[in-house]
Amino acid sequence: MSDEANLSRRHFLTVATSVAGGVGVVITATPFVASFKPSARAQALGGPVQVDIGKLEEGAMVRVVWRGRPVWVLRRSADMVARLKAMPDSLFKDAASEISLQPAFAKNQVRALKDDVLVVEGVCTHLGCAPTERFAPADPELGADWAGGFYCPCHGSRFDLAGRVLAGTSPAPTNLPVPPYRFVGDNLVLIGEDTGGAA
Numbered sequence: 001m002s003d004e005a006n007l008s009r010r011h012f013l014t015v016a017t018s019v020a021g022g023v024g025v026v027i028t029a030t031p032f033v034a035s036f037k038p039s040a041r042a043q044a045l046g047g048p049v050q051v052d053i054g055k056l057e058e059g060a061m062v063r064v065v066w067r068g069r070p071v072w073v074l075r076r077s078a079d080m081v082a083r084l085k086a087m088p089d090s091l092f093k094d095a096a097s098e099i100s101l102q103p104a105f106a107k108n109q110v111r112a113l114k115d116d117v118l119v120v121e122g123v124c125t126h127l128g129c130a131p132t133e134r135f136a137p138a139d140p141e142l143g144a145d146w147a148g149g150f151y152c153p154c155h156g157s158r159f160d161l162a163g164r165v166l167a168g169t170s171p172a173p174t175n176l177p178v179p180p181y182r183f184v185g186d187n188l189v190l191i192g193e194d195t196g197g198a199a
Contacts, residue, residue: 048192050184053117061133063122066191070122070130071179073189076161081115083137083147084161092164092175099174100125103194106178111162119181119189120163126172129154135161150176 049066051073056062058077063070076084089095097107105113112118124131131150139146142158149160158166163176180194 048190051189051191052187053189054187058116059135064191066179069179071191072118072120072122073191074118074120074133074161076116076118078116080135080148080161081110085109087147087160091166092160093167093170093173094175095164097164097175097178100177102175102178103180109162111164111175111178113181113183117189118162119191120176120178122176124152124154124157124172125165125174125176126152126155126157126170131157131159131176 049064049071051062051064053062053073053075056073056075058075059080061072061074063072065071094100095109097111102111110118111120122130129152131152134142134146134151135148137146137148138144139148142151146158147160149158149166150163151158152172155171157170157172159170159172159176160166163178165172165175179191181189181191182193184190
């Protein structure tokens with residue numbers, strides 16, 4: 001065999017071995033690279049959550065989970081909104097939601113895009129307990145001046161019907177957080193996306 005034929009054969013074997021090695025590396029690396037991508041379950045946990053409020057009655061609340069945290073959607077009645085708006089700012093630690101980071105639309109008296117729909121995380125800002133709904137005014141346990149809202153049974157924090165923490169006896173330092181959300185039409189709330197208004 002001539003030197004020229006040996007050189008061509010070596011060149012062919014070198015190229016074939018390099019291509020086969022490259023293909024082997026790609027095949028071997030593919031599962032490792034794919035493992036860096038979040039699972040469908042992890043993506044779903046971080047993704048937006050849709051809540052249909054079309055059949056949610058006034059004074060009723062629905063609970064969902066977004067990013068592993070409980071989120072409450074309350075359909076406030078006209079009476080609830082009136083009681084909420086009648087409360088003076090001096091009753092609250094942070095009436096305008098300035099202390100903690102909140103969406104811009106939550107920095108008002110109702111802390112919501114629409115007066116009749118409240119969307120808040122259902123975790124007390126004191127030590128993470130779950131407040132209970134105590135929507136009836138003048139609750140015998142909470143006093144004649146109670147206008148309705150949420151009460152944390154762990155350490156007594158009190159929040160109004162907008163999730164604002166009451167000053168005085170409440171150990172919670174801040175209001176219940178308002179997650180980013182928006183409306184898709186009149187009856188669908190999309191929690192986890194914030195366009196600042198209705199879509």
